[in-house]
Amino acid sequence: MIKLLEARGVGKRFGGLTALSDVSLTINKGEVYGLIGPNGAGKTTFFNVLTGAYIPDDGEFVFNGTELPTGKPHLVVQQGIARTFQNIRLFGQLTALENVMAGHHIRTKAGLWGILMQSKHAIEEERLTTERAFELLKYVGIERFAHTICKSLSYGDQRRLEIARALASEPQLLALDEPAAGMNATETGQLKVLIEQIRHDGITVLLIEHDVKLVMGLCDRVAVLDFGKKIAEDVPAVVQKNEAVISAYLGGPKHAH
Amino acid sequence: MNELIEAVPYLGKRNPRLTKWLIIILALVAPLIAAYFGRSWMRILDFALLYMMLALGLNLVVGFAGLLDLGYIAFYAVGAYTWAFLASPHFGVHMPFWIVLPLGAAFAALAGIILGFPVLRLRGDYLAIVTLGFGEIVRIFMNNLNHPVNITNGPQGINALDSLNLFGWNLSQSLTIGDFKIHYLYLYYYFFLLCVIGSIVFIKRLQISRVGRAWAAMRDDELAAKAIGINVRNMKLLAFSLGATFGGVAGGLFGSFQGFVSPESFSLMESIAVLTMVVFGGMGNIAGAIVGALALTALPEILRNIALPVQEALFGTVILDPEVLRMLLLSLAMILMMLLRPAGLVPAHARYSRPELLKGGA
């Protein structure tokens, strides 16, 4: 097994509140890795420090053998990590297609001069971007809304669109923050198929999810956070029976949807 | 162009081709129509084109990139004063336009970057105030840099600027072809029209490109834009400096056309006026900037011509002078537009992609 991402003793505090403390974990290439825990356990915060939205107070991330820069989201994406948001964050005035095209930004190079002069290279790149974006819409199954302003898409479709946008940056690791939140059973089923497809296509997935069934069905391994600490890490079946995990969930609010 | 066609009520949707030709013809014969009403209307038309360039540039910053710049007129000032320094008797330097205009644009872009570097991390509303402050600082310097060394000639401004001389063809002298005499205001009109069309083409190309999408992305959600790998700081700087470039070019043209620059032309009210044009037409779309600039340059003048005689007739004196009318109009336009029609007069959906590039057509 090849290590893709390694978190080493990551810590993050907000004033007096410790959102993450000494979290270490390793994600291997090609797996679906689950990150679960009660509300406020620090899962989203883990994403935020990983992707450079926040600067961690301690520890570091090693990705593909090199240390990730902190606090520089665009460089993290460049390295091959893409994310979605728990509370959907699309570009409201753009169509679905344009959202995905924007996601491809980092993999394109046309400069100001090329764009203003409409150089051959710029035109060709623009065409490729458009086609690739459309392919990705097909991939997540919403190509019929390609030219719809993203705000008017249904909730579930917006979530897929966010995934497509993230995929457009050609990541090796895709970090999904509660992709099934607010979805009905059918939509969740389709999402499961999509994530399996993504894994099949060679992209490693880091998944935050409250939907126990989804996590158990999809993940190769699961880590559990509670009050910012990792309290367990194993295959789903074992984690499910872990005493500490059970009491963490019983102690906090329940989440089985 | 398509946006502009759609913006034409009724006809735009029914018969886009006809509308297109109507717009083109109108743009070409506009000065003839204006001339019918008098010379002053031709000047107004020329100014409308300058304002269009400004509105297009500011729209790029405010509408595309979502950065509220209240000091935009400072870049116009930089362009105009560059012209005044390098093409007037003030320093006795008379450089040709193809040096001065690009230099003015470059200085303006530089000013944009200098201002941008420190302030672009600020939240939207803070940015607005700091840019406003920048505009005021520039104006204070223009007003006071006549001592101890006289650089700007202070509040009096600089006179007798060189007019536009296109490789030996002086635009401020009427052109005579045979018996036919073309007044210089026409020449400026068509030259400015070319500049506006050039600006539109460039801006449209930017809009439908990775850059335009990156701007729109960070305008709509900065955090998400970062999360897809957009270097937000660089993109903001780019927007700022490109917007400033348009301001700089327009400023140079203004200097050459007016023949005279003084700090008074670059007051905060002018920044606000250009912003109102952008807001009035519709933030983030090119047609909006054009329509806004045209409407808000022409409207005060029309009001001036109607309201003044009416007031004379009714009250025997002028209660609201033209300047007051203009301010009233602009401020009301800004408030009412935001309250009643925030998408602007021309709420066209700005497009950031070319769907026709898809093979299947989709």
Place this chain on the structure above:
Amino acid sequence: METLLQQIVNGLVVGSVYALVALGYTMVYGILGLINFAHGEVVMIGALTALQTLLILMGVAPDMAPLLKLAIAVLVAMPVCMILGFLMERLAYRRLRGAPRLAPLITAIGMSFLLQTLAMIIWGRNYHTFPQLISTAPMQPIPGVFVTPVQVAIVIVSALVMAGLILLVTKTRLGRAMRATAENHRVAALMGVDTNAIIALTFVIGAGLAAVAGVMFASNYGIAHYAMGFMPGLKAFTAAVLGGIGNLGGAMLGGIVLGLVEAVGAGYIETMTFGFLNSSYQDIFAFVILGIVLIFRPTGLLGERVSDRA
């Protein structure tokens, strides 16, 4: 030395007026996250209304005691401004609460220019002399340092007004409701606070303070005109940011500090720049300070850290 002391005195006086205006900015910002650009214009309306009242009083009751006249003028200006503040919130800002973030700001800018234009229509473009009803005969508490009674009055009155505001906000139920609303509208509403009323009230109180500040400005400089509010408004906003926006104590501190920096700076800018810049550049200080604070310490002197949630 005397010049320095003199500049400090002048700075303190102007600063305490800035502080009053800054409070209005900071309260509105704290509760709505909106820079109410038009707040400076409320100051102007306050001054001009007071002027108008004084002119009328001088016509009707020329023998009235000057202080009484001034008091009446303030008492007229305050409700006028309060109504203005109320109307602005009610007719414009309230409708824009859910709007895209630039909309309220642009409206506020429009509002500011609209008020200036209206004032220009009502009172004309000219500078008006504002009657100096409190003596401006300079006293010399320290030889070489001049202080006028009107300056003393300004400092005392603004200190009193600010103390009153602090009491209101910290000690009363109303103040608690205001703080709760500033903290979180929804939670406050759940706790039974009528947040709309509280927001309107915040505008009204801020406008009342602005009216007082307007009279002070006009009394201090002896003039009033339609554009007199804009620059002080911007400076007061700078003061609010300097102190930490949303923080009442910060607004006061920021006002005083800004007043001092400006006055002392204006006195020394010529020597500092070897005669290149002179006191006509005084207005630059506020903007430079604003820029520096926002870049290096956006939370201001007393502000708390706030971060955008990802």
